[in-house]
Amino acid sequence: MEDLNLSSSSIPVDEDYGVFEYLEDEEASSAYSVASSVYNFRVENGRRYHDYKDGHPFPYDEVSEENEQVLHAMILVLFDNKYFVSPIDESALHCIVDVGTGKGLWAEGVAERYPEAQVVGIDTVQHERSLQPNCSFILQDATDEWVLDDPSMKFDLVHIRNLFVGVRDWDALYAQCFEKMNSGGWIEQLEIEIDAQVDDESALPDSQIMKLCKFVDDMTAATGRDFRASSKMKTAIEEAGFVDVQEQKVKLPLGPWASDPKFKDIGRFFERFYKTGLQGWLLQICIRFFGWTLKQVNDACVQAFQEINSRQQHMYFTLVIVIGRKP
Numbered sequence: 001m002e003d004l005n006l007s008s009s010s011i012p013v014d015e016d017y018g019v020f021e022y023l024e025d026e027e028a029s030s031a032y033s034v035a036s037s038v039y040n041f042r043v044e045n046g047r048r049y050h051d052y053k054d055g056h057p058f059p060y061d062e063v064s065e066e067n068e069q070v071l072h073a074m075i076l077v078l079f080d081n082k083y084f085v086s087p088i089d090e091s092a093l094h095c096i097v098d099v100g101t102g103k104g105l106w107a108e109g110v111a112e113r114y115p116e117a118q119v120v121g122i123d124t125v126q127h128e129r130s131l132q133p134n135c136s137f138i139l140q141d142a143t144d145e146w147v148l149d150d151p152s153m154k155f156d157l158v159h160i161r162n163l164f165v166g167v168r169d170w171d172a173l174y175a176q177c178f179e180k181m182n183s184g185g186w187i188e189q190l191e192i193e194i195d196a197q198v199d200d201e202s203a204l205p206d207s208q209i210m211k212l213c214k215f216v217d218d219m220t221a222a223t224g225r226d227f228r229a230s231s232k233m234k235t236a237i238e239e240a241g242f243v244d245v246q247e248q249k250v251k252l253p254l255g256p257w258a259s260d261p262k263f264k265d266i267g268r269f270f271e272r273f274y275k276t277g278l279q280g281w282l283l284q285i286c287i288r289f290f291g292w293t294l295k296q297v298n299d300a301c302v303q304a305f306q307e308i309n310s311r312q313q314h315m316y317f318t319l320v321i322v323i324g325r326k327p
Protein backbone atom coordinates (compact mmCIF):
# COMPACT_ATOMS: atom_id res chain seq x y z
CA MET A 1 0.00 0.00 0.00
CA GLU A 2 1.24 3.48 -0.83
CA ASP A 3 2.10 5.47 2.33
CA LEU A 4 -0.84 7.83 2.84
CA ASN A 5 0.37 9.97 5.68
CA LEU A 6 2.44 10.55 8.62
CA SER A 7 1.48 7.77 10.98
CA SER A 8 5.03 7.33 12.16
CA SER A 9 5.62 11.03 12.88
CA SER A 10 3.71 14.02 14.26
CA ILE A 11 1.49 16.02 11.91
CA PRO A 12 3.17 19.40 11.27
CA VAL A 13 0.99 22.15 12.76
CA ASP A 14 -0.11 25.27 10.89
CA GLU A 15 1.26 28.22 12.93
CA ASP A 16 -1.83 30.31 12.15
CA TYR A 17 -4.19 27.69 13.56
CA GLY A 18 -6.67 29.32 15.95
CA VAL A 19 -5.78 32.85 14.82
CA PHE A 20 -7.88 33.33 11.74
CA GLU A 21 -10.53 30.66 11.96
CA TYR A 22 -14.14 31.67 12.36
CA LEU A 23 -15.48 29.91 15.45
CA GLU A 24 -18.88 28.44 15.00
CA ASP A 25 -21.26 28.65 17.91
CA GLU A 26 -22.61 25.21 17.30
CA GLU A 27 -25.07 23.07 19.17
CA ALA A 28 -25.78 19.39 18.93
CA SER A 29 -28.70 19.58 16.59
CA SER A 30 -32.01 17.93 16.96
CA ALA A 31 -33.51 20.61 14.77
CA TYR A 32 -33.14 18.66 11.55
CA SER A 33 -36.53 17.67 10.23
CA VAL A 34 -37.17 13.97 10.07
CA ALA A 35 -39.63 12.32 7.76
CA SER A 36 -41.18 9.43 9.64
CA SER A 37 -43.14 8.15 6.69
CA VAL A 38 -40.67 5.46 5.65
CA TYR A 39 -42.14 2.07 6.33
CA ASN A 40 -39.87 0.43 8.91
CA PHE A 41 -38.51 3.47 10.69
CA ARG A 42 -39.30 4.93 14.07
CA VAL A 43 -38.44 8.34 15.52
CA GLU A 44 -36.82 8.51 18.94
CA ASN A 45 -35.56 11.71 20.56
CA GLY A 46 -35.82 13.55 17.28
CA ARG A 47 -33.73 11.04 15.31
CA ARG A 48 -34.91 8.27 12.97
CA TYR A 49 -33.92 4.64 13.47
CA HIS A 50 -34.61 1.60 11.34
CA ASP A 51 -36.14 -1.54 12.75
CA TYR A 52 -34.67 -4.21 10.49
CA LYS A 53 -34.09 -7.30 12.65
CA ASP A 54 -32.86 -6.07 16.05
CA GLY A 55 -32.30 -2.55 14.71
CA HIS A 56 -29.13 -0.49 14.91
CA PRO A 57 -28.12 1.79 17.80
CA PHE A 58 -27.23 4.65 15.46
CA PRO A 59 -29.87 6.76 13.69
CA TYR A 60 -30.38 6.72 9.95
CA ASP A 61 -31.71 10.11 8.88
CA GLU A 62 -30.77 13.41 7.28
CA VAL A 63 -28.02 14.05 9.81
CA SER A 64 -26.45 10.62 9.41
CA GLU A 65 -26.67 11.05 5.64
CA GLU A 66 -24.64 14.23 5.91
CA ASN A 67 -22.22 12.33 8.12
CA GLU A 68 -21.81 9.69 5.40
CA GLN A 69 -21.39 12.29 2.66
CA VAL A 70 -18.64 14.00 4.61
CA LEU A 71 -16.79 10.73 5.24
CA HIS A 72 -17.10 9.75 1.59
CA ALA A 73 -15.71 13.10 0.42
CA MET A 74 -12.92 12.96 3.00
CA ILE A 75 -11.74 9.51 1.93
CA LEU A 76 -11.72 10.56 -1.73
CA VAL A 77 -9.45 13.46 -0.79
CA LEU A 78 -7.24 11.12 1.24
CA PHE A 79 -7.02 8.59 -1.59
CA ASP A 80 -6.41 11.27 -4.24
CA ASN A 81 -9.79 10.59 -5.82
CA LYS A 82 -9.38 6.81 -5.91
CA TYR A 83 -12.09 4.49 -4.67
CA PHE A 84 -9.77 1.89 -3.17
CA VAL A 85 -6.10 1.38 -2.41
CA SER A 86 -5.85 -2.37 -3.04
CA PRO A 87 -3.50 -3.19 -5.94
CA ILE A 88 -6.23 -4.49 -8.22
CA ASP A 89 -5.88 -5.14 -11.90
CA GLU A 90 -8.71 -2.81 -12.92
CA SER A 91 -9.28 -4.65 -16.20
CA ALA A 92 -10.17 -7.73 -14.12
CA LEU A 93 -12.65 -5.86 -11.93
CA HIS A 94 -15.97 -7.41 -12.86
CA CYS A 95 -17.97 -7.75 -9.64
CA ILE A 96 -17.77 -5.50 -6.58
CA VAL A 97 -19.69 -5.57 -3.30
CA ASP A 98 -20.00 -2.79 -0.73
CA VAL A 99 -20.93 -4.26 2.65
CA GLY A 100 -22.94 -1.84 4.84
CA THR A 101 -23.29 0.52 1.90
CA GLY A 102 -25.43 3.16 3.69
CA LYS A 103 -26.63 5.74 1.17
CA GLY A 104 -24.58 3.87 -1.43
CA LEU A 105 -22.26 6.77 -2.21
CA TRP A 106 -19.23 4.52 -2.61
CA ALA A 107 -21.18 1.83 -4.48
CA GLU A 108 -22.69 4.27 -6.97
CA GLY A 109 -19.42 6.14 -7.35
CA VAL A 110 -17.42 3.02 -8.08
CA ALA A 111 -20.14 1.83 -10.47
CA GLU A 112 -19.90 5.09 -12.39
CA ARG A 113 -16.11 4.88 -12.48
CA TYR A 114 -16.12 1.24 -13.68
CA PRO A 115 -19.19 1.01 -15.96
CA GLU A 116 -18.24 -2.50 -17.10
CA ALA A 117 -18.34 -3.82 -13.52
CA GLN A 118 -21.43 -5.02 -11.62
CA VAL A 119 -21.70 -3.41 -8.18
CA VAL A 120 -23.88 -4.65 -5.32
CA GLY A 121 -24.51 -2.67 -2.13
CA ILE A 122 -25.77 -4.53 0.94
CA ASP A 123 -27.45 -2.77 3.85
CA THR A 124 -30.16 -3.24 6.45
CA VAL A 125 -31.66 0.03 5.26
CA GLN A 126 -33.97 0.07 2.26
CA HIS A 127 -32.64 1.94 -0.74
CA GLU A 128 -34.00 3.99 -3.53
CA ARG A 129 -33.17 2.60 -6.95
CA SER A 130 -29.57 3.18 -7.97
CA LEU A 131 -28.87 5.95 -10.47
CA GLN A 132 -26.21 3.73 -12.05
CA PRO A 133 -27.51 0.91 -14.28
CA ASN A 134 -24.65 -1.38 -13.14
CA CYS A 135 -25.32 -0.88 -9.42
CA SER A 136 -28.02 -2.58 -7.34
CA PHE A 137 -28.86 -2.67 -3.67
CA ILE A 138 -29.94 -5.58 -1.48
CA LEU A 139 -31.84 -5.10 1.77
CA GLN A 140 -30.23 -7.63 4.03
CA ASP A 141 -28.15 -8.13 7.16
CA ALA A 142 -24.67 -8.71 5.78
CA THR A 143 -23.99 -11.29 8.50
CA ASP A 144 -26.75 -13.51 7.06
CA GLU A 145 -26.22 -15.62 3.94
CA TRP A 146 -26.24 -13.10 1.03
CA VAL A 147 -29.18 -13.56 -1.30
CA LEU A 148 -27.85 -12.35 -4.63
CA ASP A 149 -29.88 -12.06 -7.84
CA ASP A 150 -27.27 -14.32 -9.39
CA PRO A 151 -26.27 -16.83 -6.68
CA SER A 152 -23.17 -17.83 -8.64
CA MET A 153 -21.81 -14.26 -8.53
CA LYS A 154 -18.27 -14.02 -7.14
CA PHE A 155 -16.63 -10.72 -6.27
CA ASP A 156 -13.25 -9.25 -7.24
CA LEU A 157 -13.44 -6.52 -4.63
CA VAL A 158 -15.20 -6.46 -1.24
CA HIS A 159 -15.35 -3.00 0.29
CA ILE A 160 -16.29 -2.38 3.93
CA ARG A 161 -16.20 1.10 5.46
CA ASN A 162 -17.31 2.45 8.82
CA LEU A 163 -19.42 -0.58 9.65
CA PHE A 164 -17.95 -1.20 13.12
CA VAL A 165 -20.83 -1.62 15.65
CA GLY A 166 -23.14 -3.10 13.00
CA VAL A 167 -21.50 -6.51 13.07
CA ARG A 168 -21.40 -8.83 16.05
CA ASP A 169 -19.64 -11.78 14.41
CA TRP A 170 -16.82 -10.48 12.22
CA ASP A 171 -15.35 -13.95 11.67
CA ALA A 172 -18.59 -15.12 10.05
CA LEU A 173 -18.75 -12.01 7.87
CA TYR A 174 -15.14 -12.38 6.68
CA ALA A 175 -15.72 -16.09 6.03
CA GLN A 176 -18.68 -15.24 3.80
CA CYS A 177 -16.70 -12.52 1.99
CA PHE A 178 -13.94 -15.06 1.37
CA GLU A 179 -16.34 -17.67 0.08
CA LYS A 180 -18.11 -15.20 -2.25
CA MET A 181 -14.88 -13.88 -3.80
CA ASN A 182 -12.90 -14.88 -6.84
CA SER A 183 -9.39 -16.11 -6.32
CA GLY A 184 -7.11 -13.06 -6.68
CA GLY A 185 -9.84 -10.69 -5.45
CA TRP A 186 -9.21 -8.14 -2.70
CA ILE A 187 -10.99 -7.24 0.51
CA GLU A 188 -10.55 -3.68 1.75
CA GLN A 189 -11.84 -2.36 5.07
CA LEU A 190 -11.61 1.11 6.59
CA GLU A 191 -12.54 1.78 10.22
CA ILE A 192 -11.78 4.70 12.55
CA GLU A 193 -10.21 3.97 15.95
CA ILE A 194 -12.24 5.59 18.71
CA ASP A 195 -9.24 6.98 20.55
CA ALA A 196 -8.52 10.68 20.25
CA GLN A 197 -4.82 11.50 20.51
CA VAL A 198 -2.60 14.55 20.78
CA ASP A 199 1.11 14.23 19.99
CA ASP A 200 2.29 17.62 21.26
CA GLU A 201 1.73 19.87 24.28
CA SER A 202 -1.65 21.19 23.10
CA ALA A 203 -3.81 18.62 24.94
CA LEU A 204 -6.38 20.29 27.19
CA PRO A 205 -6.80 18.94 30.72
CA ASP A 206 -10.18 17.27 31.32
CA SER A 207 -10.87 16.95 27.61
CA GLN A 208 -14.51 16.07 27.01
CA ILE A 209 -13.56 14.41 23.72
CA MET A 210 -11.05 12.15 25.51
CA LYS A 211 -13.64 11.35 28.19
CA LEU A 212 -16.17 10.33 25.55
CA CYS A 213 -13.59 8.08 23.89
CA LYS A 214 -12.93 6.30 27.19
CA PHE A 215 -16.69 5.95 27.72
CA VAL A 216 -16.77 3.76 24.62
CA ASP A 217 -15.55 0.83 26.73
CA ASP A 218 -18.66 1.18 28.93
CA MET A 219 -20.80 1.41 25.80
CA THR A 220 -19.25 -1.80 24.48
CA ALA A 221 -19.82 -3.62 27.77
CA ALA A 222 -23.43 -2.43 28.03
CA THR A 223 -24.49 -3.20 24.47
CA GLY A 224 -22.30 -6.20 23.61
CA ARG A 225 -21.46 -4.37 20.37
CA ASP A 226 -17.85 -3.94 19.35
CA PHE A 227 -16.74 -0.32 19.04
CA ARG A 228 -13.13 -1.36 18.52
CA ALA A 229 -13.33 -3.54 15.41
CA SER A 230 -10.44 -1.54 13.93
CA SER A 231 -7.94 -3.11 16.33
CA LYS A 232 -8.86 -6.67 15.39
CA MET A 233 -9.59 -6.56 11.69
CA LYS A 234 -6.09 -7.33 10.41
CA THR A 235 -5.82 -10.53 12.44
CA ALA A 236 -9.40 -11.54 11.71
CA ILE A 237 -8.92 -10.99 7.95
CA GLU A 238 -5.75 -13.09 8.04
CA GLU A 239 -7.51 -15.82 9.99
CA ALA A 240 -10.29 -15.88 7.39
CA GLY A 241 -7.68 -17.09 4.87
CA PHE A 242 -6.68 -13.88 3.08
CA VAL A 243 -3.01 -13.40 2.19
CA ASP A 244 -0.79 -10.36 1.53
CA VAL A 245 -2.73 -8.69 4.33
CA GLN A 246 -1.48 -5.17 4.98
CA GLU A 247 -2.55 -2.58 7.52
CA GLN A 248 -1.99 1.13 7.31
CA LYS A 249 -2.86 3.75 9.93
CA VAL A 250 -3.60 7.33 8.91
CA LYS A 251 -3.92 10.26 11.31
CA LEU A 252 -7.10 12.28 10.74
CA PRO A 253 -6.73 15.76 12.27
CA LEU A 254 -9.87 16.90 14.12
CA GLY A 255 -10.08 20.41 12.68
CA PRO A 256 -7.99 22.30 10.14
CA TRP A 257 -4.86 22.50 12.26
CA ALA A 258 -2.39 20.71 9.97
CA SER A 259 -0.08 22.86 7.87
CA ASP A 260 -0.21 20.51 4.88
CA PRO A 261 -3.08 21.68 2.61
CA LYS A 262 -4.37 18.16 2.01
CA PHE A 263 -4.50 17.35 5.70
CA LYS A 264 -5.93 20.77 6.51
CA ASP A 265 -8.76 19.88 4.15
CA ILE A 266 -9.11 16.42 5.68
CA GLY A 267 -9.19 18.08 9.11
CA ARG A 268 -12.13 20.24 8.03
CA PHE A 269 -14.01 17.22 6.72
CA PHE A 270 -13.19 15.18 9.80
CA GLU A 271 -14.38 17.94 12.13
CA ARG A 272 -17.68 18.00 10.23
CA PHE A 273 -17.82 14.20 10.39
CA TYR A 274 -17.36 14.25 14.16
CA LYS A 275 -19.88 17.04 14.65
CA THR A 276 -22.55 15.40 12.50
CA GLY A 277 -21.87 11.99 14.07
CA LEU A 278 -21.42 12.43 17.79
CA GLN A 279 -25.02 12.89 18.92
CA GLY A 280 -26.15 9.84 16.95
CA TRP A 281 -23.33 7.65 18.27
CA LEU A 282 -24.26 8.49 21.88
CA LEU A 283 -27.99 9.12 21.92
CA GLN A 284 -29.75 5.79 22.02
CA ILE A 285 -27.08 3.95 24.01
CA CYS A 286 -26.67 6.66 26.67
CA ILE A 287 -30.41 7.04 27.14
CA ARG A 288 -31.30 3.32 27.10
CA PHE A 289 -28.34 1.85 28.94
CA PHE A 290 -27.03 4.67 31.12
CA GLY A 291 -30.21 6.62 31.92
CA TRP A 292 -28.99 9.92 30.46
CA THR A 293 -31.56 12.50 29.38
CA LEU A 294 -31.61 13.99 25.89
CA LYS A 295 -30.31 17.22 27.42
CA GLN A 296 -27.37 15.42 29.01
CA VAL A 297 -26.44 13.90 25.66
CA ASN A 298 -26.72 17.25 23.90
CA ASP A 299 -24.73 19.01 26.63
CA ALA A 300 -21.97 16.40 26.27
CA CYS A 301 -21.90 17.04 22.52
CA VAL A 302 -21.89 20.83 22.90
CA GLN A 303 -18.96 20.58 25.31
CA ALA A 304 -17.03 18.45 22.84
CA PHE A 305 -17.84 20.85 19.97
CA GLN A 306 -16.79 23.87 22.04
CA GLU A 307 -13.52 22.11 22.73
CA ILE A 308 -12.94 21.77 18.98
CA ASN A 309 -14.11 25.35 18.37
CA SER A 310 -11.58 26.67 20.89
CA ARG A 311 -8.97 25.80 18.23
CA GLN A 312 -6.39 25.04 20.90
CA GLN A 313 -5.76 21.32 20.51
CA HIS A 314 -3.99 19.40 17.79
CA MET A 315 -6.12 16.35 18.24
CA TYR A 316 -6.53 13.50 15.80
CA PHE A 317 -8.18 10.11 15.39
CA THR A 318 -6.66 7.20 13.49
CA LEU A 319 -8.11 5.63 10.37
CA VAL A 320 -7.15 1.97 10.03
CA ILE A 321 -7.07 0.50 6.52
CA VAL A 322 -6.64 -3.22 6.00
CA ILE A 323 -6.39 -4.92 2.62
CA GLY A 324 -6.01 -8.62 1.85
CA ARG A 325 -6.07 -10.92 -1.20
CA LYS A 326 -7.93 -14.17 -1.65
CA PRO A 327 -5.29 -16.70 -2.79
Ligand SMILES: C[S@@+](CC[C@H](N)C(=O)[O-])C[C@H]1O[C@@H](n2cnc3c(N)ncnc32)[C@H](O)[C@@H]1O
Residues within 6 Å of the ligand: 056, 060, 068, 071, 072, 099, 100, 101, 102, 103, 105, 106, 122, 123, 124, 125, 140, 141, 142, 143, 160, 161, 162, 163, 165, 166, 167
Ligand atom coordinates in the same frame (compact mmCIF):
# COMPACT_ATOMS: atom_id res chain seq x y z
C1 LIG B 1 -21.97 4.52 9.21
S1 LIG B 1 -22.79 3.85 7.87
C2 LIG B 1 -21.49 3.72 6.67
C3 LIG B 1 -22.00 3.66 5.27
C4 LIG B 1 -20.95 3.46 4.18
N1 LIG B 1 -20.23 2.22 4.36
C5 LIG B 1 -19.99 4.62 4.10
O1 LIG B 1 -18.84 4.47 4.50
O2 LIG B 1 -20.42 5.68 3.61
C6 LIG B 1 -22.99 2.16 8.35
C7 LIG B 1 -24.00 1.45 7.51
O3 LIG B 1 -23.87 0.07 7.77
C8 LIG B 1 -25.17 -0.49 7.82
N2 LIG B 1 -25.10 -1.73 8.60
C9 LIG B 1 -24.79 -1.85 9.90
N3 LIG B 1 -24.81 -3.13 10.26
C10 LIG B 1 -25.11 -3.84 9.15
C11 LIG B 1 -25.28 -5.22 8.89
N4 LIG B 1 -25.11 -6.14 9.85
N5 LIG B 1 -25.62 -5.62 7.65
C12 LIG B 1 -25.79 -4.68 6.66
N6 LIG B 1 -25.64 -3.37 6.86
C13 LIG B 1 -25.31 -2.94 8.09
C14 LIG B 1 -26.01 0.58 8.47
O4 LIG B 1 -27.38 0.42 8.18
C15 LIG B 1 -25.41 1.84 7.83
O5 LIG B 1 -26.08 2.17 6.65
